[in-house]
Amino acid sequence: MQQRAEQKRKRTLSETRGYKCFRADEVDGSDDEVESDDEDESDDEDASDEMSDTDGLNMEDEEEEEDEEYDEDERWSVWLKSFNAERKDSNGTNIGHCHAKLIDREPIRHNFYTEMEEPSEDTCALAFDLFDRWGCLKEQFCEHPFKKGTGAWGRELDTGRLLLIETARVDKSHRRQGHGRALVDKVWKKASSACPGLQYAVAWPTLLSYSDHVHKMNDLPPDESKLISQTLSLAAQDFFRAMGFRRVGSSCWFARTDDPAHPSRSLAPSDDQKQSLSLKLAPFQKDQKYPYDAGMVRKSEPIFCDLEPVIQIPPRTPFLSTDDKSTLAILKARLAACPPLDPAWKATDDHGNTIIHVVAMDCKVESLAWLLDQPFADDLNCIRNLEGETPLEALEASLDEHRVKMTWRMLTIPISDKYDGVRREELLCLLKLKGIDPRDVPKVDQVTFGCTCGACIGGFLSPRLAYALECQGDIHHHLMDFEINLNLGSEWCSSWSAQLEHVRPDVRLNMTTNKSYRQGFTNLFGYVAECLRAKRLPTAPNVLNLVSEWPPNVKNYIRRGGTVAAVVLACFDNAIIQDEYLGDGDHELVHAESIEKLPRCRNDREFAFARRQYRRIEGLQGDPTYERATSAEEMTGASFMRSLRYSGVEALLQALDE
Numbered sequence: 001m002q003q004r005a006e007q008k009r010k011r012t013l014s015e016t017r018g019y020k021c022f023r024a025d026e027v028d029g030s031d032d033e034v035e036s037d038d039e040d041e042s043d044d045e046d047a048s049d050e051m052s053d054t055d056g057l058n059m060e061d062e063e064e065e066e067d068e069e070y071d072e073d074e075r076w077s078v079w080l081k082s083f084n085a086e087r088k089d090s091n092g093t094n095i096g097h098c099h100a101k102l103i104d105r106e107p108i109r110h111n112f113y114t115e116m117e118e119p120s121e122d123t124c125a126l127a128f129d130l131f132d133r134w135g136c137l138k139e140q141f142c143e144h145p146f147k148k149g150t151g152a153w154g155r156e157l158d159t160g161r162l163l164l165i166e167t168a169r170v171d172k173s174h175r176r177q178g179h180g181r182a183l184v185d186k187v188w189k190k191a192s193s194a195c196p197g198l199q200y201a202v203a204w205p206t207l208l209s210y211s212d213h214v215h216k217m218n219d220l221p222p223d224e225s226k227l228i229s230q231t232l233s234l235a236a237q238d239f240f241r242a243m244g245f246r247r248v249g250s251s252c253w254f255a256r257t258d259d260p261a262h263p264s265r266s267l268a269p270s271d272d273q274k275q276s277l278s279l280k281l282a283p284f285q286k287d288q289k290y291p292y293d294a295g296m297v298r299k300s301e302p303i304f305c306d307l308e309p310v311i312q313i314p315p316r317t318p319f320l321s322t323d324d325k326s327t328l329a330i331l332k333a334r335l336a337a338c339p340p341l342d343p344a345w346k347a348t349d350d351h352g353n354t355i356i357h358v359v360a361m362d363c364k365v366e367s368l369a370w371l372l373d374q375p376f377a378d379d380l381n382c383i384r385n386l387e388g389e390t391p392l393e394a395l396e397a398s399l400d401e402h403r404v405k406m407t408w409r410m411l412t413i414p415i416s417d418k419y420d421g422v423r424r425e426e427l428l429c430l431l432k433l434k435g436i437d438p439r440d441v442p443k444v445d446q447v448t449f450g451c452t453c454g455a456c457i458g459g460f461l462s463p464r465l466a467y468a469l470e471c472q473g474d475i476h477h478h479l480m481d482f483e484i485n486l487n488l489g490s491e492w493c494s495s496w497s498a499q500l501e502h503v504r505p506d507v508r509l510n511m512t513t514n515k516s517y518r519q520g521f522t523n524l525f526g527y528v529a530e531c532l533r534a535k536r537l538p539t540a541p542n543v544l545n546l547v548s549e550w551p552p553n554v555k556n557y558i559r560r561g562g563t564v565a566a567v568v569l570a571c572f573d574n575a576i577i578q579d580e581y582l583g584d585g586d587h588e589l590v591h592a593e594s595i596e597k598l599p600r601c602r603n604d605r606e607f608a609f610a611r612r613q614y615r616r617i618e619g620l621q622g623d624p625t626y627e628r629a630t631s632a633e634e635m636t637g638a639s640f641m642r643s644l645r646y647s648g649v650e651a652l653l654q655a656l657d658e
Contacts, residue, residue: 076119079104081194083163085186087170087179096170098183102191102198103162105135109581113405113414122166124412126202128405130157130253133416134581134605139452140397141249146388149249149273152264157200157248157255163191165203181243201256203245205236234274241269250388327359328367340376352385353394360391360433361398363425368432381433392433399426400602403450417608420616421448421459449613453601458537460613462601466532467594468575468587469568473529476574480522489513501573502566510560520557523549524567538571539618540564565618572611579605 080101087096101123108115112135116127132138136158140147148154165187170179192198220228237247237254245254246264250273257264322330335355338344348354359367371377384390389397403419405412422430427448428438436443445451445459456462461469480496489512493500500508503521511517527546531538543564547554558564578587582605588595603610 076115079107079115080119080123081191083187083190083194085183085190087174087183087186089174095174096168096179096183098168098180098187099166100187100191100201101164101166102195103164105159105162109135113412117412117414120166121410122164122204125204126162126164126253128412129251130202130248133404133414137248139600139602141251144249144388146384147250149247149251150267150271152246152262152267152272153248153255156262160197160199161195163188163198163201165201180239184243199257199259201245202248203240203254203256204252205233205240205245205254237274238269241272247273324364324366327362327364328370331355331359331367331370340374345374345376345380346383348383348385351387354380354383354385354391356380356383356391357385357389357394360395360429363395363423363429365425365428365432368429372432392430395426395429395433399430400450416606417612419450419609420612422450450602452603453599455599456601456603457532457535458613458617460603460606460610461537462603462606462610463598464595464601464604465575465606465610466535467591467598468579469538469571470529470532471587471591472571472574472578473525473532473567476570477522477525477529480525481519484515484518484522489515489518492518498573499570500566502569503563504561504566507557507561514556514560516551516553516556517560517562520553520555521562521567523547523554524557524564525571527554528564528567528571537614537617538564538568539614565615565620568614569611572607572614576607579607581605582607 080103083100083102085098086094089095101119103116103123105112112131113127113133117124127135130137130141137153137155142148142154165184168180168183170183188201240254240256243256244265245256246267247253248255255264259265335344346354349358353361356368356371359371371380374380381391385394387394387397399422404414404416406415407413421427427444430436430447431438431444434447436447438444442459446454446456447459449456449458449460451459451462453462457466476499480492480499483492483495487495493508493512500511500521503511507517511521524543527543528538530546531543536542540563544554544558575587577583579585580588
């Protein structure tokens with residue numbers, strides 16, 4: 001990981017100007033004014049000034065980095081292709097260039113975040129900002145009443161190739177002459193020629209550096225510096241709107257299509273959402289008291305001046321250095337005497353966060369409970385920040401980001417498969433904001449594991465995911481049962497070796513000669529499907545409670561050392577193989593109508609996460625039997641008995657005997 005981070009750091013330095021570089025033109029020779037118009041170009045100064053002494057790299061180092069980048073481009077060539085366009089004056093002198101990447105998501109759906117993180121910071125930001133882990137537009141930009149913006153963009157962005165406009169530069173002396181627009185059009189035509197049917201281009205028209213103004217902006221008050229940066233950013237946005245780009249939801253990203261029937265084509269630039277709700281502010285300064293700055297205090301008296309921030313930005317880093325009890329004491333001291341209509345209760349910071357937003361996102365349970373006990377708490381709970389989020393939505397968004405990724409140096413690391421639910425303090429805050437009784441176990445489980453449909457079994461198994469497992473149980477029960485009388489035991493076991501992967505090797509060996517064991521294993525697929533239809537987790541007790549048969553094939557299989565978990569995990573494996581993005585897509589193709597009737601959920605397609613939680617419930621963490629097949633010698637009688645110690649399994653076996 002450390003080597004990968006260093007490689008990415010060097011790769012970033014070798015780029016001409018790094019991250020987002022769409023910049024509107026500034027007024028020449030003026031130190032006091034910044035102008036913009038629709039013709040402003042998205043440019044930066046030459047990279048030579050920035051690269052001259054960067055990290056002490058010499059020319060040989062730069063050549064080595066160029067070779068390394070070439071090799072990595074070869075590695076990504078299956079789904080990524082670069083396009084460049086140049087602009088020359090009448091003398092043939094290069095006065096500008098544009099660089100773009102053509103992204104084909106289909107080959108990398110199964111590993112979208114990891115693949116998109118590596119080539120550049122631009123591809124990484126595009127993936128994590130706009131799309132989910134499968135390369136589909138995030139639900140919030142399609143359904144959220146505020147974050148969907150104008151609604152011009154939706155599910156059509158789930159499919160098709162994307163042209164990512166990364167850089168567009170024009171020499172300062174040639175700006176405002178239409179060269180920037182010509183460059184973007186030229187690179188679009190090049191990509192369209194190489195990829196017929198190209199539909200969408202995306203760009204983030206914002207700033208990384210303030211090259212022409214940074215020398216003076218450092219000396220300006222924060223408010224003035226911020227105003228200049230916002231002015232330049234808005235000018236760059238106007239430039240892209242003039243070329244047909246429109247904002248995607250409330251994000252900082254813009255998209256363009258040449259489809260004349262697309263809703264974005266009928267949206268006038270003046271009607272496009274003007275401001276991104278996702279504010280990209282400068283890093284915290286040591287003298288700031290965010291979020292309790294001037295925007296959060298009454299004019300007559302600072303209310304929260306005692307609360308100092310924690311100046312860090314890793315996921316789930318608390319806003320406040322004070323603990324819950326200290327925060328509550330300060331709130332009571334500052335707000336207890338304020339009447340309900342006092343503006344202090346609804347004061348906001350630069351992000352539009354009220355005190356209840358901040359306390360909720362910081363998971364201060366006692367402080368949040370005190371605020372929610374106020375008679376006007378319902379009004380406070382409905383206030384939206386600049387992201388368009390209520391306190392509950394702000395907390396959920398923060399937790400979901402923590403679920404999806406973590407950052408380490410220059411790396412953004414996907415961690416969805418390792419998710420184990422929210423922490424205790426986070427859970428308590430979510431329950432209070434949702435008004436859920438902590439004794440309602442099914443609801444608590446759903447909140448714990450991020451369910452958004454209200455129907456996840458055990459809190460983590462969404463209706464669509466459960467249906468995928470149910471289908472695999474039914475299909476393989478019928479197929480394996482049909483062949484059980486046609487083939488010899490050894491042939492049957494060889495034919496269905498993939499389904500037997502999680503069965504202990506010694507049990508597998510016995511199944512080649514014992515038909516009852518084979519039949520018991522096969523029948524369990526049907527019982528697992530039946531259990532899922534009853535909307536119950538397919539744990540060993542739940543599945544074995546459904547067993548009613550003679551001869552007792554399931555009982556014989558279990559007695560010999562077989563497990564229900566081996567069957568359930570085989571269903572997971574088969575569901576992944578037939579998933580639309582992880583496999584061949586047969587499940588969606590055959591059952592599309594039934595799937596569409598089921599509610600969508602955040603936990604859909606989270607196979608690794610659901611499998612992890614199932615193994616945790618069954619007590620299988622760290623048991624190599626359920627990761628891959630092991631030798632018979634490694635499975636002793638003692639380890640087998642430990643594998644049977646589910647809650648109630650031994651009692652169920654006794655009940656089957658009776």
